[in-house]
Amino acid sequence: MEPLRKKYRQILVVIILILGGLSSLAFLLMSYQIEIDHQKSLEVSIIDVKKTFLKDNVDNLILTIDQERQAQETLFARLNQLAEAALDGYNTFNPDAFLEQAILYFEDPIRQTYFTVLIADSTTGRTIYAVNIAEIDQSLSFSQNTEQLLPLMTSSVKKDYGSYQVFFGVRQSRVAEIVEENTRALIHASRYSNDAYFWVNKVVNFEGGDNYGIRLIHPNLKDTEGQPLSTSMTDIRGHFPYLEELEGVKADGEIFYTYFFKKMNSDVVSEKLTYARLYPEYNWIVAMGVHLDDISSYVSSATEASHQKTIWMLLALTGFIVVLIGVVVIAMTRIEGWYYRNSEQELKAAVYIDTLTQTYNRRAGNDCLAKNFKTYKITGTSPAFIMIDIDDFKKVNDDCGHDVGDQVLIRLATIINQHIRSNDKLFRWGGEEFLLACQGLKEDDVEAFTAKLLDVAASFNYDCCGQPRKITVSMGVAYFIPGDGDEIAAIKRADQGLYQAKKSGKNRSCFIQV
Template sequence: MDTIVRKKIRIFYYSSALIAMAVVALAVTVPYFIDSRKNYALLTSEIEASIIAASKRTLENSVTRTIQEIDTIRSSTLAEFKALCDAQAQAFSRLDAQAVQTLAEPRRDGSHPPPGTPLTLADAGIVIREQATGRVVWTNGRQDADAFTHIKPGEADAAFPVTATASMSQGMTVTLFFRSASLDAVAKERAKALIRAVRLDNDSYIWVNEIRNYAGGDGYAIRAVNPNLPETEGNPLSTNTPDIHGNLPYKEELDGINRDGELYFKYYFKKVNSMKITQKLSYAKLYKPFDWIVATGVYTDDIDALIQKRKKALTDAYKAQIHSFGILISVVFAVCAVLFFVFERRINAMVSSFISRLQEDDHELRDKNDRLAAAYAQLEQVAYHDFLTGLLNRYAMSDRAGEEFSRSARSGAPFCLILADIDNFKRINDTHGHDVGDVVLAKIARRLRTSLRQEDVAARWGGEEFLILAIDCDQDTGGILAEKLRSVVGGKPIRVGEDELHVTMTFGVAAYTPGKTFDEMLKDVDVCLYAGKQRGRNCVVADACRGAKAT
């Protein structure tokens, strides 16, 4: 009979163990697989969004940096020709008008250098005037000299950003100048050379379209720079030109520039060093001084390849994680089965030992819990209390005040903030040393703490300032409490070694009114404290902050 009972118990034990293991395995694996799948789907979508966002930031940064470099080239070009004109004007100032005319004889073939000829000082416009009357005596005909002569001497004109004037003999002045268009032409060529030399990642590049007509249409712009199609530079562009899918990228680009000055857009274009045409994500921005649309882009198939690469890495990691988890569950299941078997074989011998060990573990756990509670209390003391005074620190006080604000907003219960400052504390530090100052802070904090009601809260707010949260106090009650604290602090000297220091404090009091924030109350109570300092210190001010403002 005993054998039959033991056999039934064994069968029941193993059946229960196997069922429990299966239930636990399902309870662990099913939520795990569901959660892992959700995380996988979320990370997959985030990978695509983050790569596209990073690509856009890269495009925008590249264009912005290029525009900054273009602007630097333009500025340096103006500065360069300004310096040349200044030097030449000074040289002309040592000559008479006839000598200048001889040296700067107009070109016989026109007033401007041939196209493509580098601009030099010899191309500067020159005007000689009578200094007294401003009458034009002679021009060399260059740089739109006729237009320049209609500008009064000394007046600035954006069309002529570089001028230099010097006095000559016989009451004459000589002025050298350059048109903005001529200088911008030099700066454009320098900027084009720089842009052609720039190469970005994934065979990306910077290109420039120069707008001729912001209204669009045929010839609305020319292709100024395009390292991918250098043979087409200078060709006219049309907003009516479609890509292979019928999109009008030039129109979309011009519309975005007219609307916002910049845009992201997609279209189809030839890849670098290839005849393949694929979709391109581009960013374009207007550089208005040159009427240049500066742009760069990245092909979406390159972005897709990077996205797929990241997704594949994530998928491989996910599969490896699932595989590892499956192996772990199997191993745990097998180990548990063996343990159940061993446990059953030794169950009778282990029961007593287990009970004894359980009692020991319970005692040890209680001991650990006691130590953990003590450690937590010590950690809380460090985190929320000022180490010197033992009062709450600024962070803890801000949290406690926030709770009181919420309570008062719900129930309408009053409370006050009392801001106290030790009078002439710097003199104590300077006279007796910072160690004595620390002792004074600690003893004043003790006097404040012991004089407050149980429900009130005190904190070291900073330096020699203390902030007190007086619960269920209106303005008058708060003033009475502050006066009590002032009397306690200044009522008897503080002994530090052989010295007795007579220390006083000034108090400001502000009561809560509905709608006020913590920061606004702090400003009010600070105004009261400041008023107390102005009144001679060692006093309580509970009225100065009503309607007052800090100065």
């Protein structure tokens, strides 16, 4: 009996061992399959995170580019309005000297950087004066010449002034140049982890082939910016990334694709995930890429412990991976949020601060006007808008040089900021012109306040070739009124006041009350 029990126990032990072994083997096989599935799922998740990162950044950059384009078009439309107002004034007050005054206005070096101008004799049609027009066909009439120019303009004015026909405006290509310059500066200054960066290609021919496009902006290959591109170009593995990119944006306006590229300052070839999106206004392809060779290290690190532990450790590891993914997502979300907040502050500083005087610039002024006008429509309370212009500033530049003129602008902005309240805002409106927005300034106090500013402006000396000189300013003041259809109406009244102050002898202010 005892030998039978012993044999039974042995058989039971063997059965348990066999079952345990089979269970262990089944567990190991199941764990291995779970691990493989988990690895694939983790790789897909990481790629999805990278895709989201790329798409969000490219979308944000395109939004910034489009906002910059719209802001520049708005700015130049306003400059056209100011130029038209100036020419109207010349024609009204001294029509005999209109041509001389108009040419002098457009000869300003700053205006010549953006204005395209054509002035012709109304009788003969002969071109008298032209700016930024490479060739004028004298055999064509003024209207025929302007018809050829009109499609090239972002905004323009065509008008008759007695004996003269005048056409002026700003070319779309000039706006594109400014947007390109600002975008290049932004991309070159951007920094991301894992060698991620933006680049921009311009499509010249959507049919592809040699010279189908231009490498417009590339922070890591700055020396090749402007280089022509071909859809027959291959990456290091023989793929055709430019062809794939072009076909993708042609079909859907955007594309995710991969190609193989050597890392910067290294012989290591890495697969790169890229998101590209077409910006149709300029035929730009805006793209961003990140390397994919870090995915295997992420996956191996996350699953290494599962090779050496039992099911409870596998479960713990699964929980850890879930927590880790959550922590990574939270950390990435917070880091990304922190980065965008800081980037937004830097962009606002670059977009809203005048680089010379360090006051707010015209774009900031336009935003301030729009916000205050909305508030006025609700509350009926308007700030005072004071347009300030340096008297005879051209003489400062002509006699002393533009460097001295710049210093005068800086000194004037500094001293005005020192004599206004913290909730008042000073904007450089253009050239030697400033706009001051004063919250809570009552109409009864305008005269005393502007008199103080006139004294402040006249209080400092500037050095001109070793001789001390002073400046004076003229001011126009206006408020929002119930009949205003938009915020520009108040600025027009302030401009009228400024004009009246200049006309009345300068070094004074004029309050336009309606």
